[in-house]
Amino acid sequence: MLDSFIKKSRIKSPWLLHFDCGSCNGCDIETLACLTPLYDVERFGIINVGNPKHADILLVTGCVNHRNKHVLKTIYDQMPEPKVVVAIGACGLTGGVFRDAYNVVGGVDKVIPVDVYVPGCPGKPEAIIDGVVEALGKLSEKQNAAAAAVAAE
Amino acid sequence: MPRTVVPFGPQHPVLPEPIHLTLHCEDEIIKEAVPAIGYVHRGLEKLAEIRDHNQMVQVVERVCGICSMIHAAAYCAAVEQILGIKPPPRAEYLRVVWSELHRMHSHLLWLGLYADAFGFESLFMHFWRIRERIMDVMEATAGNRVIISVNVVGGVRRDLTPEQQKWVLSEVDWVEKEVARLKDVMMNDYTVKKRTVGVGILSKEQALELGAAGPMLRGSGVAQDMRMTGYHAYGELGFEPVVETDGDSYARSNVRFREVLAAVDLVRQAMAKLPDSELATAYKGRPKGEAVMRVEQPRGELLYYVKSSGGKYLDRVRIRTPTFANIPPLCAVLPGLELADIPVVVLSMDPCISCTER
Numbered sequence: 001m002l003d004s005f006i007k008k009s010r011i012k013s014p015w016l017l018h019f020d021c022g023s024c025n026g027c028d029i030e031t032l033a034c035l036t037p038l039y040d041v042e043r044f045g046i047i048n049v050g051n052p053k054h055a056d057i058l059l060v061t062g063c064v065n066h067r068n069k070h071v072l073k074t075i076y077d078q079m080p081e082p083k084v085v086v087a088i089g090a091c092g093l094t095g096g097v098f099r100d101a102y103n104v105v106g107g108v109d110k111v112i113p114v115d116v117y118v119p120g121c122p123g124k125p126e127a128i129i130d131g132v133v134e135a136l137g138k139l140s141e142k143q144n145a146a147a148a149a150v151a152a153e
Numbered sequence: 154m155p156r157t158v159v160p161f162g163p164q165h166p167v168l169p170e171p172i173h174l175t176l177h178c179e180d181e182i183i184k185e186a187v188p189a190i191g192y193v194h195r196g197l198e199k200l201a202e203i204r205d206h207n208q209m210v211q212v213v214e215r216v217c218g219i220c221s222m223i224h225a226a227a228y229c230a231a232v233e234q235i236l237g238i239k240p241p242p243r244a245e246y247l248r249v250v251w252s253e254l255h256r257m258h259s260h261l262l263w264l265g266l267y268a269d270a271f272g273f274e275s276l277f278m279h280f281w282r283i284r285e286r287i288m289d290v291m292e293a294t295a296g297n298r299v300i301i302s303v304n305v306v307g308g309v310r311r312d313l314t315p316e317q318q319k320w321v322l323s324e325v326d327w328v329e330k331e332v333a334r335l336k337d338v339m340m341n342d343y344t345v346k347k348r349t350v351g352v353g354i355l356s357k358e359q360a361l362e363l364g365a366a367g368p369m370l371r372g373s374g375v376a377q378d379m380r381m382t383g384y385h386a387y388g389e390l391g392f393e394p395v396v397e398t399d400g401d402s403y404a405r406s407n408v409r410f411r412e413v414l415a416a417v418d419l420v421r422q423a424m425a426k427l428p429d430s431e432l433a434t435a436y437k438g439r440p441k442g443e444a445v446m447r448v449e450q451p452r453g454e455l456l457y458y459v460k461s462s463g464g465k466y467l468d469r470v471r472i473r474t475p476t477f478a479n480i481p482p483l484c485a486v487l488p489g490l491e492l493a494d495i496p497v498v499v500l501s502m503d504p505c506i507s508c509t510e511r
Contacts, residue, residue: 018169019164020169020193022192022195023218025219027218030298065194068193071192122298
């Protein structure tokens, strides 16, 4: 019973972790703007947390570089399963305008698996919220798959 | 007493951006703070070698998403200096209007984050609620909320129609009214004062010696603001730098708070004087030579150095940003503080790491 309660609450009230991974701040402030009164994702039970061990959804903005790829990998590894990753902005998708710069590895998916891609430079708050809702569907799927695997054992 | 080492960052709840500080503490007291940067370095200046001078406008806008328009205006002004052209007067005034809108949104964003850093979350929400109106103004006048690409070499690419001007003025009136309503909470609240007054004091001598910039410098009583040099159309507008003398976190937040109101005033003045002319000066050829442009970003003085030898690509674009200048004063301020005050003091310098590392 406890299991089903936790399962339901993780979908109904997902906790976000935001990591700035070499972005220009444009996407970061738009991600933060989602939490503020005009967009207010807290009405959906979504809150922003600082600890990767508490998070269900990882929002990554910006292109990966040679220094922060280790940080990004560590944060991803610390998150409990099931987890989903949302890459935000042109830089998070492919490297964007910086793709040719010498210190840029490329998009977020070069380092960790990405579930949802939110385009835009920067991604608009509406698009980010849409991406998170999409990610919730994926989170639910992953949970069901994990439960099925446990049942099969 | 043995020292404890506390890592602060690169991923930390109060910082939207990655910066790492190694804090050496004795008990709760910081004895030494060692910064480490490089988590956002992209190598953007080097892109000047593979992008021509018009494409570079889009690149420098993405140095920092919060003050993108000011970066682009500074870069364009530097290239215009090399080309020996002057943008039309209307373009100069429109640059002032958008610069000041950017300053307003940047300071409101900072005031919100700062309130969040000392745990006053409803104040954070209020500042960001006000800020959304300015984002609407940007979207309606320039087509994008954050990165507004209005600058081209030679002028600007968008105009404000008389209806839009009227609407923008009514929106900034609203912003002024709402910000004034929050003044009492931000500046006179007992708990806010407890957290900020006398915390992180930077003296005038230290500020000058360590090369502080922007509100960090003006909060310590030095009246230095690049807008006093009268670039763009600032020379034709009545402008007074905002100065506070205490040098603590409270003084720095006060400087930024008053600058929001000063920016509202500058937008009004610029709109009232908006001359009629073309939007951009046409030019031929490629830039050849070198130029330096200094402008005032919300965080302080921003310097652009551009060098070109007349080829397809520029030789060098050097960007010196205010947060880089403010890191040494920050590290001088931190020792002696309690660990719990670190978020407030770090935020009081308004760190913009993506500017710093480019």
